[in-house]
Amino acid sequence: MTVHVRTLDELLHAPLEADSELTTQEYLVNMGPQHPIAHGSLRVVVRLDGETVKEVIPVPGYVHRGVEKMCEHLNYRQVIPYTDRLDYLSAIMNNWAVAKTVETAAGIETSDRIEVIRTIMAELQRLQSHALWWGVTGMDLGAYTAFLYGFREREIIGEIFEETIGARLTMNYIQPGGLMYDIKPDFAAKVKKLLPYLQDCVEQYETLLSGNVIFQERLRNVGIVDGARAVALGCTGPVVRASGVPLDLRATEPYGAYGKVQFNVVVGSIGDCWDRYYVRLEEMRESIRIIQQLIDGIPEGPYSTIRYNVELTLPEGIHYGQVETARGAFGVLIASDGKQEIPYRLHFRSPNFNNLWVVTAISPGWRIADFISIQSSLDLVIPDIDR
Amino acid sequence: MDPESLLALVETAHPTLRRRPLTDRPAVSVAPGELLAVMTTLRDHADLRFDLLITHTAIDYPGENRFELIYLLYSTVHGHWLIVAADVDRTRPVAPSVCGLWPIAEWQEREAYDLMGVLYDNHPDLRRVFLEDDWVGFPLRKDYQDEYMLELPK
Amino acid sequence: MQFVHTIAAAAATNSTWAPQTLAQRAADSAPHSLWLTAGYFLLAVVGVAALLSFLGMALIYIERKIAAHFQCRLGPTRVGPFGLFQTLADTLKLVFKEDFVPPKADRSLHMLAPFLALLVPVVLLALIPYSPNVQVADLNIGILFITAIGGFGVMGILIAGWSSNNKWSMIGAMRAGAQIISYELSATLALLVVVLFSGTMSLTGIVLSQQDGWWIWRGHAAGFVAFLIYVVASTAELNRTPFDIPEGESELTAGFHTEYSGLRFAFFFLAEFINMFTVSALTATLFLGGWMPFHVGDWAGFNAAMDTIPPGIWFLTKTSMVIFVIMWFRWTFPRLRVDQLMHLEWKVLLPLGFANLFVAAVVVLTELYPYPLAK
Numbered sequence: 001m002t003v004h005v006r007t008l009d010e011l012l013h014a015p016l017e018a019d020s021e022l023t024t025q026e027y028l029v030n031m032g033p034q035h036p037i038a039h040g041s042l043r044v045v046v047r048l049d050g051e052t053v054k055e056v057i058p059v060p061g062y063v064h065r066g067v068e069k070m071c072e073h074l075n076y077r078q079v080i081p082y083t084d085r086l087d088y089l090s091a092i093m094n095n096w097a098v099a100k101t102v103e104t105a106a107g108i109e110t111s112d113r114i115e116v117i118r119t120i121m122a123e124l125q126r127l128q129s130h131a132l133w134w135g136v137t138g139m140d141l142g143a144y145t146a147f148l149y150g151f152r153e154r155e156i157i158g159e160i161f162e163e164t165i166g167a168r169l170t171m172n173y174i175q176p177g178g179l180m181y182d183i184k185p186d187f188a189a190k191v192k193k194l195l196p197y198l199q200d201c202v203e204q205y206e207t208l209l210s211g212n213v214i215f216q217e218r219l220r221n222v223g224i225v226d227g228a229r230a231v232a233l234g235c236t237g238p239v240v241r242a243s244g245v246p247l248d249l250r251a252t253e254p255y256g257a258y259g260k261v262q263f264n265v266v267v268g269s270i271g272d273c274w275d276r277y278y279v280r281l282e283e284m285r286e287s288i289r290i291i292q293q294l295i296d297g298i299p300e301g302p303y304s305t306i307r308y309n310v311e312l313t314l315p316e317g318i319h320y321g322q323v324e325t326a327r328g329a330f331g332v333l334i335a336s337d338g339k340q341e342i343p344y345r346l347h348f349r350s351p352n353f354n355n356l357w358v359v360t361a362i363s364p365g366w367r368i369a370d371f372i373s374i375q376s377s378l379d380l381v382i383p384d385i386d387r
Numbered sequence: 388m389d390p391e392s393l394l395a396l397v398e399t400a401h402p403t404l405r406r407r408p409l410t411d412r413p414a415v416s417v418a419p420g421e422l423l424a425v426m427t428t429l430r431d432h433a434d435l436r437f438d439l440l441i442t443h444t445a446i447d448y449p450g451e452n453r454f455e456l457i458y459l460l461y462s463t464v465h466g467h468w469l470i471v472a473a474d475v476d477r478t479r480p481v482a483p484s485v486c487g488l489w490p491i492a493e494w495q496e497r498e499a500y501d502l503m504g505v506l507y508d509n510h511p512d513l514r515r516v517f518l519e520d521d522w523v524g525f526p527l528r529k530d531y532q533d534e535y536m537l538e539l540p541k
Numbered sequence: 542m543q544f545v546h547t548i549a550a551a552a553a554t555n556s557t558w559a560p561q562t563l564a565q566r567a568a569d570s571a572p573h574s575l576w577l578t579a580g581y582f583l584l585a586v587v588g589v590a591a592l593l594s595f596l597g598m599a600l601i602y603i604e605r606k607i608a609a610h611f612q613c614r615l616g617p618t619r620v621g622p623f624g625l626f627q628t629l630a631d632t633l634k635l636v637f638k639e640d641f642v643p644p645k646a647d648r649s650l651h652m653l654a655p656f657l658a659l660l661v662p663v664v665l666l667a668l669i670p671y672s673p674n675v676q677v678a679d680l681n682i683g684i685l686f687i688t689a690i691g692g693f694g695v696m697g698i699l700i701a702g703w704s705s706n707n708k709w710s711m712i713g714a715m716r717a718g719a720q721i722i723s724y725e726l727s728a729t730l731a732l733l734v735v736v737l738f739s740g741t742m743s744l745t746g747i748v749l750s751q752q753d754g755w756w757i758w759r760g761h762a763a764g765f766v767a768f769l770i771y772v773v774a775s776t777a778e779l780n781r782t783p784f785d786i787p788e789g790e791s792e793l794t795a796g797f798h799t800e801y802s803g804l805r806f807a808f809f810f811l812a813e814f815i816n817m818f819t820v821s822a823l824t825a826t827l828f829l830g831g832w833m834p835f836h837v838g839d840w841a842g843f844n845a846a847m848d849t850i851p852p853g854i855w856f857l858t859k860t861s862m863v864i865f866v867i868m869w870f871r872w873t874f875p876r877l878r879v880d881q882l883m884h885l886e887w888k889v890l891l892p893l894g895f896a897n898l899f900v901a902a903v904v905v906l907t908e909l910y911p912y913p914l915a916k
Contacts, residue, residue, distance in 0.1 A: 061517035142876025234491025317409030349442035
């Protein structure tokens with residue numbers, strides 16, 4: 001039995017077919033690693049026939065840093081800052097995934113206060129991430145103004161983070177057993193003041209883009225993927241929910257304070273780009289609702305249940321924990337040998353890596369411009385794909 | 388379904404399975420030869436319906452001369468979890484591909500090939516995913532060495 | 542046809558205005574002094590060149606300011622008072638940038654294309670009546686000439702895209718070709734409506750024919766519909782959002798000018814802005830009365846008050862309003878897809894344009910003007 005291993009070169013130099021009816025010449029173009037749609041450095045080789053996309057070959061790896069290998073040399077607390085640098089728009093949620101896995105495996109108890117603050121922070125970041133995504137989608141579709149509106153909200157939420165955490169992008173906030181810093185005394189008041197403003201912003205987003213005929217024409221019925229297919233293609237997060245599958249880890253296996261709050265799992269109907277767009281907008285409203293329910297009753301207490309200089313050793317075995325980030329299920333699989341305070345093997349299940357491949361399945365047959373809509377509606381963060 | 392009855396159900400379908408201890412979710416261990424048959428049952432059995440392959444990765448045990456392939460399955464229908472582990476020989480790491488069951492496996496297996504060097508039989512497009520095609524070695528293996536590597540902590 | 546002839550004749554005879562173009566002055570002075578003739582020619586050339594550079598500077602600054610305020614920003618504020626010299630600084634930067642020609646490009650065509658792209662709007666600048674006495678030349682076939690020359694503008698883009706030897710440039714150029722040629726049909730149909738109404742193709746003649754009301758409201762619905770079609774079609778000809786698919790930043794990196802840098806890139810940029818000005822000026826001239834002041838029926842006092850504002854100001858005001866609308870489009874709308882763009886032209890605008898032309902013909906033949914032409 002032999003297994004044939006292919007190379008990218010082989011794939012790119014394969015003979016191109018001529019369209020049988022019009023005998024037009026197919027051609028390959030590189031979208032990325034330096035291309036406005038890449039939002040980072042994702043290279044996508046697209047086989048085109050005129051304006052029509054025939055095949056999509058994503059070539060990730062331009063930001064591959066070998067995080068998993070590095071983590072084999074780091075203890076569990078040192079792993080946390082590395083997760084910030086995967087999906088940098090969901091840094092807090094990524095921190096939480098590692099913290100949660102380690103806490104469950106090592107049997108560390110956390111307090112209500114910690115869980116509530118974690119939940120509020122995670123939801124704020126989800127809002128921030130979706131606001132940025134909304135702006136970027138506008139920009140991808142040619143409405144540059146939306147981009148700056150999206151960034152405006154991102155900045156305002158960023159200031160809240162900066163005050164508590166001291167960072168705006170790489171948070172390094174949630175630690176196994178607690179939080180890195182306590183919240184400031186006026187944190188709750190500031191967030192409460194912010195919520196009505198954010199609610200207005202979501203309404204503004206609706207009037208700015210959602211109602212626009214061109215915008216709807218560009219997104220509706222484009223890149224349809226039905227629920228079963230989306231699940232088979234490994235999608236999670238808003239992408240799979242837009243296809244009508246109510247898979248939201250916050251609801252299916254509640255962690256943090258999600259069990260205590262009321263919120264809806266937003267699902268779409270047919271799974272086109274418009275559904276993926278609208279699911280995220282609705283999720284912003286749900287996030288605001290979650291924060292509203294929690295912000296008044298943040299319990300008192302310490303912000304950590306363990307001392308941070310203790311040695312953390314996980315029991316032998318495989319431990320898996322995951323959270324719902326703004327893009328889907330972010331999981332951490334830790335294989336521990338039970339002896340060292342570093343993981344024997346650590347694997348990140350990244351939502352973007354798994355969501356990316358849906359473009360190969362749904363893009364063929366659409367135009368170049370639709371490919372942009374599709375890729376934009378997946379909301380990819382490239383460092384998370386490459387790890 | 389609670390983990391115990393889930394495992395019992397899987398075991399009745401495939402009596403050769405062993406439970407894999409030391410995991411935080413229900414887990415079974417299969418021989419690579421049986422992997423496809425087991426996976427097909429797991430996906431198609433009405434009470435199992437594992438339709439989402441959450442992640443797939445490999446763990447390197449050079450001391451025991453094996454790779455452990457980990458498949459983490461989730462059922463969006465029933466909401467239950469299962470870890471499927473398969474040991475392959477480290478000197479000849481060939482495993483059947485499960486692309487036919489879950490399309491996402493195509494890329495997850497490519498990642499495992501790229502970083503760990505596990506070969507997948509019947510994979511439609513097995514090639515490197517992150518690294519260059521001319522990269523020598525498989526970086527996530529425990530014995531991987533190149534001149535730019537960090538020192539292992541003492 | 543008799544009627545059409547009378548409109549033009551009436552407009553010429555009843556006019557309180559006596560427009561004179563530079564070309565006319567030069568021709569008139571030729572028998573007396575050749576130096577004066579040469580002076581007029583020089584004035585025309587210098588005037589157009591000065592206008593070109595001024596418009597380039599001013600429009601880029603205005604666009605940036607408008608965009609900034611649409612986007613909750615301030616725009617340029619640092620260079621000079623209110624950032625007025627920002628464009629100058631940017632131009633200086635572009636002048637000093639490397640003029641890069643890709644190794645496998647068609648060198649001569651690659652270098653020629655930006656000039657071809659700029660040529661068309663510059664020629665058109667000479668035809669626009671800015672004020673009764675400020676116009677370089679008034680051709681009796683003005684509209685025909687504008688349509689013919691305007692169609693040539695796509696050549697620069699096509700050559701740029703082809704000669705760059707880059708797939709993105711090529712796609713952009715092909716898109717531009719398809720788009721500009723398609724939308725020219727609608728724009729021309731809209732122009733024909735005005736030609737029908739005024740009975741002349743000369744731009745000054747068209748302005749004079751609007752003494753008793755601008756064509757946008759005098760031609761019943763036909764004038765207004767023609768105005769809308771013309772604005773949409775000419776925005777498409779300008780390759781500006783929502784019709785910027787030839788550049789389509791997020792799709793084609795920069796479309797046809799992907800491989801251009803430095804001054805040659807600046808020429809494309811300039812061409813776009815000058816084009817925007819000429820299109821707006823033509824819209825103002827054809828539909829909004831050009832330099833003609835705003836008059837309402839028999840309100841003699843109001844009309845007299847309006848007449849005190851110089852015609853040049855009227856022209857500038859109307860043109861700036863159209864420019865603002867086009868900029869407003871750009872900073873509000875997303876981009877259309879290529880097939881939606883074609884759908885809009887061939888299935889919506891073109892049939893509408895033909896129907897509108899028919900309605901206009903009926904209006905003209907049945908003499909259904911709301912205002913009496915000659916008092």
